[in-house]
Amino acid sequence: MPGVEAPVLRVELIWDAGRPFENKKLQAGATADMLVEGTRHRSAGDLEGFFEQFGTALAQPDLMDTANLSLSTIIKHAGKVFPVMAEVIAEPAFDEASFRKFMKRRKQQLREGLSDNDTLAFRLITESVFGPDHPYGYNGYKENYAKLTLEDIRNFHKSHFHAGNATLYVAGHINREVEALLERTFGQLPTGPRAIAPTLPATPAQPQIIQVLRPRAQQTMIRRGRRGIHIGSEDYGGLVILETIFGGYFSSRLMKNIREEKGYTYGIDSELDTYRYDGSFGVSADVANETLGAVRHEIDIEIDKLLQHPVPTAELDMVRAYLAGSISMELDGPFGHGFRHRSALIKGYDPAALLRNLNDAIRDISPAEIQDLAQQYLSKGDDFEVILGGADLIEGAQKITATDQPLQLTAGII
Structure with missing residues (x-):
């Protein structure tokens, strides 16, 4: 990479082997984790110890569309660590003992997640927005783990974790x-062959x-979301500005109104979450039980203002300056540019076109x-909403019991 003088390297294999490519729920994530x-030649402990002696470790970012394995090192160690990284890719053990340990660990994480309100709220809003059978919406449950076999993992590795289905991303000297x-x-x-x-x-x-x-909870969580946001859309640049104005930075309208002026919460924000094939626009806040109704009302007020009135020039200029500075910092140096290209590989967009946009x-x-x-992306009636906590049941809400089963809603499916 031009401009990098330090003797450092980051190597990452990016496979089209995320959730959209799996044949069975949990198959992609389980294969990547295992x-x-x-x-076949080294235990998990041996692998960890080997990389530690060179001051590095294998990393696996948690992504939806791809499976990734990366390693950062200095050049003088590359000849030693890269072959072992290739061994991990080409010759995983995938033995019964490791599979049993993996399943035990995942089931424990499931129990902990179902008892944690923040995790549960995230699970519910993703299932609501995308549906419990969609790769961006489903969550792991006991029934999914019961159906997953070691053979499923071996087969998915053979069909997806090979060079023909991978991109090698290298940054550094x-x-x-x-x-x-x-x-x-x-x-x-x-x-x-490349995966389809x-x-x-x-x-x-x-x-x-x-x-x-949750009657004993002292707070209530609000999670709102809608799908249909694509990073390759011509609207995406404008949506970044809209989302920033609405709730995307510390001086946003949601923060000024609900946090600073009303004092209803320590934090409230919006977020654009993009994947390769879809994305979502969401709002999240944790509020006192007694202010739930007021906060929901103020969120709607801020949406109405954006629907009914043009943004004042001074406010827009401030957001322009904020975003221009953020992008400049993000692209500072060759590694910043490199990570923009990495994101494009993962999400499937043209990085130059996105930057122009x-x-x-x-x-x-x-x-x-x-x-x-x-008016197109914040129109009323398009939001899915999850409310979890100690507040009383609100009018129009469907009361559910949070269990270890996928969400079953009365809404139809298209």
């Missing part, structure tokens, strides 16, 4: 010696409000155009 549970080492190490991995993503299942048709009552929106978008986007 990849580092030992090889790259010279001819490094290129030759990469070819000797990763160029010899087994290959095969299956047709994604239908998503819920009718948004609604669901509420989990963002820059054009920051420079040229008008208040009227922001209002148009608000």
